Amino acid sequence: MTLNDLPDEALLDKLQHAAFGWFLETVNPENGLVPDNSDDGAPVSIAVVGFALSCWPVGVARGWTGRERARALTLATLRFFAAAEQGGDETGTGHQGFFYHFLDIERGRRVWNCELSLIDTALLLAGCEVAACYFDEPTHDEAEIRMLARSLIAAVNWTWALDGGGTLSHGWHPATGFIRYGWEGYSEALILYVLAAASTSHPTPPDSYCAWRRTYQWERIYKHDVLYAGPLFIHAFSHVWLDFRGIGDAFNREKGVSYFENSCRTVQIQRDYARLNPRGFQGYDADCWGLTACDGPVGPMTTPDDLGRQFLGYNARGAPYGPDDGTLAGWAPAAALPFAPADSMAALRTMIGRYPGMMRDDRFLGSFNPSIPGSGPEGWVSPRIYGLDQGLLVLMIENHRSGMIWDLMRCSNICRRGLRQAGFKGGWLDGK
Amino acid sequence: MESRDSGAGALGYDTTDPRRERTQNLSPPDWQNPAPAGIYNLVVIGAGPAGLTAARLAAGLGARVALVEAAAIGGDCTNVGCVPSKAIIRSGRLYAEIARARHFGVAARGSITDPAMALARVRKVQARISRAEAAAVLQDEGIDLFFGKAGFAGRRSLRVGDQTLHFARAIVATGGILRLPDVRGLEEVGYVTVETLFDRDTLPDSMMVIGGGPLGTEMAQALCRLGIRVVLVHDEPKFLPREERDAAQLLSEQLARDGVEIHLNTTAVSARTTPLGKEITLETGGNVFRMTVDEVLTGVGRIPRIAGLDLDRAGISADPENGIAVNDFMATTNRRVYAAGDVCGQYMFAHVAEAAARLAVRNALFFGRRRFSRLTIPWCTFTDPEIAHVGLYADQAFDKGIAIKTYTILMHEVDRAIADGEETGFVKIHVRQGTDRIVGATIVARHAGEMLAEITLAMERRTGLRALSDVIHTYPTQSAAIKAAADACVADRLTPRWRRFSSWWMSALRRVG
Helix, strand or coil, X not given: CCHHHCCHHHHHHHHHHHHHHHHHHHCCCCCCXXXXXXXXXCCEEHHHHHHHHHHHHHHHHHCCCCHHHHHHHHHHHHHHHHHCCCECCCCCCEECCEEXXXXXXXXXXXXXXXXXXXHHHHHHHHHHHHHHHHCCCCCHHHHHHHHHHHHHHHCCCXXXXXXXXXXXXXXXXXXXXXXXXXXXCCCCCHHHHHHHHHCCCCCCCHHHHHHHHHHCCEEEECCEEEECCCCCCHHHHHHHHCCCCCCECHHHHHHCCCHHHHHHHHHHHHHXXXXXXXXXXXXXXXXXXXXXXXXCCEEECCCCCCCCXXXXXXXXXXXXXXXXXXXXXXXXXXXXXXXXXXXXXXXHHHHHHHCHHXXXXXXXXXXXXXXXXXXXXXXEECCCCEHHHHHHHHHHHHHHHCXXXXXXXXXXHHHHXXXXXXXXXXXXXXXX | CCCCCCCHHHHCCCCCCHHHHHHHHHCCCCCCCCCCCCEXXXXXXXXXXXXXXXXXXXXXXXXXXXXXXXXXXXXXXXXXXXXXXXXXXXXXXXXXXXXXXXHHCCCCCCCCCCHHHHXXXXXXXXXXXXXXXXXXXXXXXXXXXXXXXXXXXXXXXXXXXXXXXXXXXXXXXXCEEEECCCCECHHHHCCECHHHHCCXXXXXXXXXXXXXXXXXXXXXXXXXXXXXXXXXXXXXXXXXXXXXXXXXXHHHHHHHHHCCEEECCCEEEEEEEECCEEEEEEEECCEEEEXXXXXXXXXXXXXXXXXXXXXXXXXXXXXXXXXXXXXXXXXXXXXXXXXXXXXXXXXXXXXXXXXXXXXXXXXXXXXXXXCHHHCCCEEEECCCCEEEEEECCHHHHHHCCCCEEEEEEEHHHCHHHHHHCCCCCEEEEEEXXXXXXXXXXXXXXCCHHHHHHHHHHHHHCCCCHHHHHHCCCCCCXXXXXXXXXXXXXXXXXXXXXXXXXXXXXXXXXXXXX
């Protein structure tokens, strides 16, 4: 029996369970840290840890792990970060409440000369807030979870991260200071600005949310009016936690479209682009798409007609402007399920049926590229599994099935305050 | 049949040596400056695009005009900038076409690049263009042409060598000079700029281009296509910092495809000579590494040329960074003196220089009140694909509080672009939301510079985007993309209410039969 023989609900359950299993298999129970990907010795990505914190409650709700274990893992994670060294040392863990992007999995110290990352810290904090909202029992452990999570969130010095400018910086290096450019224009950083706006201890001024909107691109592309961002993950990341249905900021009100509806339209642009397939890659059609940030082959692309293209390695691919090298993320349609249930399901089934080799043990590998000859129809296949992809799968499938994460976060005072500070109104936000 | 270059023999062009012909035309060594003819209506300093335009326009209107040039007529445009770079870009484009000839069903075997021949062609092109602006031609047009360095002697006079020219009005159009990056040791190691590059007989095997602005990216791409290993170093996260990020991203992808080694967010820190060549130390995000190349091309930014003009004697305010201060009428702080072109610091393009010069002449000689700020200014970066822009960018519109909507057509939706195999790019037209008033546009396409003119015209004449939908475009052309964007704007008018009304009308028609 193949995956495609399963009815929709059973198929999604299997895919979601498999993705969840990756976290259970790879987490370091001592400190709750999770590796970035399945490579031997891969470092921890703090964003993946944020996803893991968000996944544990889903696992409990689905009966894939016990509340006890989820609580223990969550506590280990939060205790680690709460006690972590925060001096901005080259081999430390964080600075000003933010954390370095990549850490070693045993000691949780900075590796790869990486940056102190704002967006990845935000994704970690979103996970902390999920934990604080989910573990609501009046027990000592769960009270500690709530206390640690909220204190981690409160400790972040967002004001410092503005670096005197209008927008939040991309990050900071211990040797060279702030990265010179800030988060501006529509991107996955929406949740970053919401969390920053929610801070009562080190808030960002309302101007900074306005400044990030400065380079928004409201375009009519393929007959869809859309706030453009090419890679699909941008339209999914913040939506893992925040339910943008029915609420809107000044931009949404001006254009008459919510960020949720915008993601729905973006899925259609992905479909239209794949159908047009301007670069003539193998496999692309309205039911086979998924241009996003993902793994990919590297080096010059040899085609019979010498077009001289390049493969892009790990890169943010996007539609319709590209970059596009024929590499698709098999998991992307599943991550888009809440936005376009029927179209995403059709794509998911088409891609699973056509390219079974893009999966390993029912888990999606990073990506595949059918334009490159390989051992199967899927051509080149990423050799590794990425934690970000698995987290996105668990959480977006859950939102599609039950709306669980959205429900949790709609009750979060931090999220509500952040959204309101950023100018969001309407829908569930106007309630109590 | 023997080809004839009409009139060439009669005017004595030396077509065998384009270098000599250009020199003979643009800076004739045996030139005798005329005797100053009393008070000139207009004295123009600098014979680049702005100066030539001003002098010719004024002379055509019957003014007594003197034109002073310190080096060569044509300025940077003809001699080191627009013209030679476009000529070398053409060679590069052909090589790129040949490299993908098989895509078009052509087997192009054994073609190898020959930079020396490409450079020789550049000089021929320059020589050809120099014929239209030769010293003798200008003299025939009634312009008193002086070669020499000009400096103001007072508020109404200036000196060229030992001669004094008196003027009623003057226009300063001395252009700009190259800005060099601050790289320790580069002066000692040596480098080329566009001022020296095109005069070489051949090109080195490897070059580092420092600076990813318009000229830097144009040259990096062209040189790389000519078979030179090119390393492009740019200290910002994207090329063409001024342009839309999608345009810059498409360009990045194309440059990588051409084989340019790209280093964004990277600063050249220092340079030294080693037995292997010129070793440049680069720094990115705290990491330091070294690369060795045969030659370094830099000086891709420009600053106004004001040194030696003795502007203070004429009461003209200027500063080294922003050039001569002019008001919206192009007048300097000396009401008799105007300025135009790169020397004013803003919008350093030949066509803007010409437009400003025309405006300055009208304001100077006819008490005109034409404003520079009213001009609709397009520009284009001549990479492949070209990146052309006019009006506001999305963020500028945001800053001005203008809500905009962008109508985008991808070139891969355009039949002719598909047929031509030139599908990279887009047309984006920004209109004020709820109207069809065009506030800006960006085109990325093989011939974006040519396509942009239609939108510039619509903006200048304030026709609105919907009007372009009624303009019949020949089919199939790439500029049909502009009509498609206009059609989308028209379709937007069909609101749900209109659609309901239309449906009702159609059903009524059916009932009537």
